[in-house]
Amino acid sequence: xxxxxxxxxxxxxxxxxxxxxxxxxxxxxxxxxxxxxxxxxxxxxxxxxxxxxxxxxxxxxxxxxxxxxxxxxxxxxxxxx
Amino acid sequence: xxxxxxxxxxxxxxxxxxxxxxxxxxxxxxxxxxxxxxxxxxxxxxxxxxxxxxxxxxxxxxxxxxxxxxxxxxxxxxxxxxxxxxxxxxxxxxxxxxxxxxxxxxxxxxxxxxxxxxxxxxxxxxxxxxxxxxxxxxxxxxxxxxxxxxxxxxxxxxxxxxxxxxxxxxxxxxxxxxxxxxxxxxxxxxxxxxxxxxxxxxxxxxxxxxxxxxxxxxxxxxxxxxxxxxxxxxxxxxxxxxxxxxxxxxxxxxxxxxxxxxxxxxxxxxxxxxxxxxxxxxxxxxxxxxxxxxxxxxxxxxxxxxxxxxxxxxxxxxxxxxxxxxxxxxxxxxxxxxxxxxxxxxxxxxxxxxxxxxxxxxxxxxxxxxxxxxxxxxxxxxxxxxxxxxxxxxxxxxxxxxxxxxxxxxxxxxxxxxxxxxxxxxxxxxxxxxxxxxxxxxxxxxxxxxxxxxxxxxxxxxxxxxxxxxxxxxxxxxxxxxxxxxxxxxxxxxxxxxxxxxxxxxxxxxxxxxxxxxxxxxxxxxxxxxxxxxxxxxxxxxxxxxxxxxxxxxxxxxxxxxxxxxxxxxxxxxxxxxxxxxxxxxxxxxxxxxxxxxxxxxxxxxxxxxxxxxxxxxxxxxxxxxxxxxxxxxxxxxxxxxxxxxxxxxxxxxxxxxxxxxxxxxxxxxxxxxxxxxxxxxxxxxxxxxxxxxxxxxxxxxxxxxxxxxxxxxxxxxxxxxxxxxxxxxxxxxxxxxxxxxxxxxxxxxxxx
Amino acid sequence: xxxxxxxxxxxxxxxxxxxxxxxxxxxxxxxxxxxxxxxxxxxxxxxxxxxxxxxxxxxxxxxxxxxxxxxxxxxxxxxxxxxxxxxxxxxxxxxxxxxxxxxxxxxxxxxxxxxxxxxxxxxxxxxxxxxxxxxxxxxxxxxxxxxxxxxxxxxxxxx
Numbered sequence: 001x002x003x004x005x006x007x008x009x010x011x012x013x014x015x016x017x018x019x020x021x022x023x024x025x026x027x028x029x030x031x032x033x034x035x036x037x038x039x040x041x042x043x044x045x046x047x048x049x050x051x052x053x054x055x056x057x058x059x060x061x062x063x064x065x066x067x068x069x070x071x072x073x074x075x076x077x078x079x080x081x
Numbered sequence: 082x083x084x085x086x087x088x089x090x091x092x093x094x095x096x097x098x099x100x101x102x103x104x105x106x107x108x109x110x111x112x113x114x115x116x117x118x119x120x121x122x123x124x125x126x127x128x129x130x131x132x133x134x135x136x137x138x139x140x141x142x143x144x145x146x147x148x149x150x151x152x153x154x155x156x157x158x159x160x161x162x163x164x165x166x167x168x169x170x171x172x173x174x175x176x177x178x179x180x181x182x183x184x185x186x187x188x189x190x191x192x193x194x195x196x197x198x199x200x201x202x203x204x205x206x207x208x209x210x211x212x213x214x215x216x217x218x219x220x221x222x223x224x225x226x227x228x229x230x231x232x233x234x235x236x237x238x239x240x241x242x243x244x245x246x247x248x249x250x251x252x253x254x255x256x257x258x259x260x261x262x263x264x265x266x267x268x269x270x271x272x273x274x275x276x277x278x279x280x281x282x283x284x285x286x287x288x289x290x291x292x293x294x295x296x297x298x299x300x301x302x303x304x305x306x307x308x309x310x311x312x313x314x315x316x317x318x319x320x321x322x323x324x325x326x327x328x329x330x331x332x333x334x335x336x337x338x339x340x341x342x343x344x345x346x347x348x349x350x351x352x353x354x355x356x357x358x359x360x361x362x363x364x365x366x367x368x369x370x371x372x373x374x375x376x377x378x379x380x381x382x383x384x385x386x387x388x389x390x391x392x393x394x395x396x397x398x399x400x401x402x403x404x405x406x407x408x409x410x411x412x413x414x415x416x417x418x419x420x421x422x423x424x425x426x427x428x429x430x431x432x433x434x435x436x437x438x439x440x441x442x443x444x445x446x447x448x449x450x451x452x453x454x455x456x457x458x459x460x461x462x463x464x465x466x467x468x469x470x471x472x473x474x475x476x477x478x479x480x481x482x483x484x485x486x487x488x489x490x491x492x493x494x495x496x497x498x499x500x501x502x503x504x505x506x507x508x509x510x511x512x513x514x515x516x517x518x519x520x521x522x523x524x525x526x527x528x529x530x531x532x533x534x535x536x537x538x539x540x541x542x543x544x545x546x547x548x549x550x551x552x553x554x555x556x557x558x559x560x561x562x563x564x565x566x567x568x569x570x571x572x573x574x575x576x577x578x579x580x581x582x583x584x585x586x587x588x589x590x591x592x593x594x595x596x597x598x599x600x601x602x603x604x605x606x607x608x609x610x611x612x613x614x615x616x617x618x619x620x621x622x623x624x625x626x627x628x629x630x631x632x633x634x635x636x637x638x639x640x641x642x643x644x645x646x647x648x649x650x651x652x653x654x655x656x657x658x659x660x661x662x663x664x665x666x667x668x669x670x671x672x673x674x675x676x677x678x679x680x681x682x683x684x685x686x687x688x689x690x691x692x693x694x695x696x697x698x699x700x701x702x703x704x705x706x707x708x709x710x711x712x713x714x715x716x717x718x719x720x721x722x723x724x725x726x727x728x729x730x731x732x733x734x735x736x737x738x739x740x741x742x743x744x745x746x747x748x749x750x751x752x753x754x755x756x757x758x759x760x761x762x763x764x765x766x767x768x769x770x771x772x773x774x775x776x777x778x779x780x781x782x783x784x785x786x787x788x789x790x791x792x793x794x795x796x797x798x799x800x801x802x803x804x805x806x807x808x809x810x811x812x813x814x815x816x817x818x819x820x821x822x823x824x825x826x827x828x829x830x831x832x833x834x
Numbered sequence: 835x836x837x838x839x840x841x842x843x844x845x846x847x848x849x850x851x852x853x854x855x856x857x858x859x860x861x862x863x864x865x866x867x868x869x870x871x872x873x874x875x876x877x878x879x880x881x882x883x884x885x886x887x888x889x890x891x892x893x894x895x896x897x898x899x900x901x902x903x904x905x906x907x908x909x910x911x912x913x914x915x916x917x918x919x920x921x922x923x924x925x926x927x928x929x930x931x932x933x934x935x936x937x938x939x940x941x942x943x944x945x946x947x948x949x950x951x952x953x954x955x956x957x958x959x960x961x962x963x964x965x966x967x968x969x970x971x972x973x974x975x976x977x978x979x980x981x982x983x984x985x986x987x988x989x990x991x992x993x
Contacts (some may be wrong), residue, residue: 098931100928100929101928101931103936104927104928104933105920105928106936107933107936107939108911108920108924108925108927108928108933108939108943109871109911109912109914109915109920109924110869110870110871110872110910110911110912110940111871111912112936113870114870114873114937116864116870116873116874117864117870202854203861203865204854204856204857287971288971289935289937289971290873290875290881290883290935290937290938290969290970290971291873291875291935291937292874292875338935338936338937339935340873340875340935340936340937340938341934341935341937341971341972342935343971369874371877372875372876372877372878372880372881562934562935563934563935563972564931564934724930724931724977725931725934727977728931728934728972728973728977731973731974731976731977732934732971732972732973732974734974735971735973735974735975736971758876758878758880759875759876759878759880759881759969760878760880764969764971765974765975766965766966766967766968766969767961767962767963767965767966767968767970767975767978767979768959768962768963768965768966769966770962770974770975770976772976772979772980773974773976
């Protein structure tokens with residue numbers, strides 16, 4: 001199980017949950033599992049999210065492995081300037 | 082990639098300061114920038130722009146212009162012409178970009194393109210514009226972010242808001258971001274002093290000296306060539322292909338030398354228009370913006386209205402922080418309010434923090450990225466309040482920042498825990514710098530500020546090919562905006578073990594390499610550098626294979642040292658070192674050409690921090706402010722070419738000085754931009770600035786083989802606040818509005834006195 | 835509108851062109867003579883990227899009409915080096931990394947050379963005010979000012 005922390009703007013789309021637990025081995029699986037658990041998360045995920053795994057920020061990759069027990073945060077999709 | 086992967090000590094080339102490979106071209110005037118290209122049979126384009134901030138376009142009559150002998154093509158949006166010049170049915174970002182490069186049914190800001198012509202000369206094209214008749218129905222407009230959120234504000238476009246905006250907000254509010262942790266009210270209750278204040282910043286332009294320019298050729302066969310000044314030619318290729326309805330691969334885009342970008346050249350403005358004109362005229366079309374067009378119609382940054390509340394204990398401990406950030410990004414979604422919110426409190430370890438950002442549309446040009454988009458304004462507001470807390474509690478501003486600084490393991494204000502970061506190191510270096518304790522003269526004040534930016538990785542593809550004589554050519558896909566060809570050559574030299582001078586780095590066109598993300602997000606030295614290192618290592622593997630074959634030993638018994646293949650140990654056999662050039666001399670007969678390649682989307686850019694120290698003096702008679710001393714301290718991870726790292730530090734500081742003291746978009750009551758030339762939009766000139774001292778801190782980034790962190794953007798995060806703190810100290814009055822122009826200074830002095 | 839024939843001298847070479855009376859000297863240098871070293875950054879004389887000398891005087895070529903060059907001597911960045919020998923300012927700008935994107939560099943070199951020709955020993959303040967008409971957005975001017983000051987010192991020592 002992976003515990004995924006949502007930024008507070010997303011919580012209303014996930015039944016008020018701050019943390020959603022899903023089965024996932026990588027970032028892509030995790031995002032798909034989040035949408036299965038809370039379909040309203042589709043819109044922000046389609047708009048683009050980044051994922052922090054134990055503090056390492058994954059800007060867009062869907063294949064980054066998520067180790068068991070990792071601390072996972074969703075973030076607004078990072079962009080450059 | 083782990084840190085132990087890097088040559089921890091004794092870099093041979095990395096960290097040296099050789100001359101840049103494009104230096105001779107640039108001091109002799111032969112470097113070719115966007116406007117310096119021409120083609121046989123070339124036409125010249127020009128664009129007609131709306132004089133209204135908000136107007137329905139009722140009719141466009143191009144017949145008189147088309148009747149001119151010198152005019153070979155006129156384009157508008159499809160609604161008004163018989164033939165579709167741009168692709169129909171676009172959605173999302175592509176639709177927004179199309180709508181921006183050529184207005185549809187409404188002109189949304191002063192300067193919005195409404196028609197374009199191509200003619201046999203630039204003068205003929207400009208003359209033809211005067212013959213195009215446009216009938217407008219002028220609509221009410223709004224250019225101020227706070228006014229655009231009021232319920233009676235004119236609606237710029239219904240339905241532009243996404244899921245994140247709560248019901249009941251004005252349709253001009255198109256995105257909302259909210260994040261944080263803890264219980265801010267409980268945190269404020271623990272504080273000995275809570276300060277709440279309001280701050281504003283104005284829109285500023287990136288101010289690159291080279292206006293946008295391109296040379297476009299597109300035929301009826303759907304095949305095209307485009308030369309343009311851009312920070313990323315693959316995004317130009319992808320966007321133009323979509324807007325013109327052609328296949329991406331059929332459009333070859335070549336990036337010219339680029340005369341500054343700073344984020345403003347990460348999208349397209351004139352390129353799709355030039356291609357549409359070229360397709361219609363069936364001839365090459367050159368299109369060059371005037372300076373006024375650059376100001377009126379290309380991306381400035383967002384302006385901001387911000388409320389900040391921070392609590393502190395008497396010993397300097399921060400207890401809670403809260404911020405609301407309203408940003409207008411022009412007539413389209415995209416103001417970086419989410420980044421403003423996420424960056425605002427990132428330098429500090431806060432048990433309770435909450436940040437809210439609103440992206441708001443107004444009748445202004447579509448904002449474009451500008452160096453750490455969104456972060457500098459947040460730092461201005463937050464660091465001003467921290468400065469005021471320090472003043473009122475009688476605490477040293479660096480000690481307070483050190484006490485609360487984010488470190489490895491700190492839970493960031495935007496969610497996750499930090500990996501290895503260098504904020505504390507920049508603060509320690511600032512504290513130890515002679516500038517911090519130097520005496521001030523009467524009328525002077527000193528300010529400090531921290532700054533934060535995320536940095537970026539992005540799609541990256543690099544190829545490296547060896548020549549028979551042992552030299553190497555490196556093809557990268559990120560336009561060189563500040564000396565990156567030198568950095569790439571240094572990194573390749575480090576891996577290959579051949580002299581820097583024997584490596585030529587070229588910015589490849591879109592037909593030569595796979596997709597490369599734009600030169601943005603401070604990503605070039607990080608991501609293209611990482612890919613260059615890996616491409617060079619790939620070539621080294623092949624070199625070792627050739628040596629192994631020659632010696633008749635297994636490839637794992639060969640290693641690469643100082644530019645030579647050598648046996649990896651005593652058991653591998655006794656062979657003289659085989660230099661790279663000896664291997665490449667025979668490569669055609671020992672297996673063929675030797676190249677290295679690497680492609681990836683590296684995900685280890687690592688975040689970046691800086692601390693700036695500024696001394697400013699204020700003339701109480703005139704309100705004029707002068708920056709008298711400036712020191713930049715920033716973590717570069719590892720400085721590949723320290724001189725160009727210093728250059729990024731100094732350039733960011735100078736742009737920040739302009740943003741803080743002079744620069745602003747000024748709109749009249751009619752919604753027209755009033756200062757669209759450099760005389761009125763005053764960027765810092767040589768006589769405005771002092772020397773800018775730099776201190777390069779190196780806390781290696783675990784995500785890069787040599788430890789690199791991007792340095793381009795973070796340097797503009799602290800200046801606004803650092804200067805505001807210095808000016809506030811000098812003036813004896815808190816400055817809450819940027820720019821701190823003389824009239825504002827005088828008003829603040831008067832209000833205070 | 836009929837065009838006007840202009841005979842002038844650019845970097846010591848006699849040249850001729852036909853120009854519309856509305857075209858600037860900058861347009862003529864770039865479009866008719868293919869001397870694209872001078873850049874148009876603003877077209878209003880504010881940025882100095884088009885700096886050239888006109889009979890030895892530093893001007894913004896975007897503020898001079900093409901027809902005004904008749905019989906004059908024009909100096910551009912392309913004429914600063916002598917053959918393969920760079921002017922000391924050019925070499926120092928490379929050595930000091932006094933350029934990032936390089937778009938302002940031709941104008942700054944022309945302007946700095948004009949300064950050193952009339953004042954071989956300028957103070958930092960004099961250099962900063964002389965170059966105040968040449969905008970650079972990349973460097974913060976620090977390395978440019980140092981390059982000009984140190985070139986002046988070297989030229990004084992070798993003179």
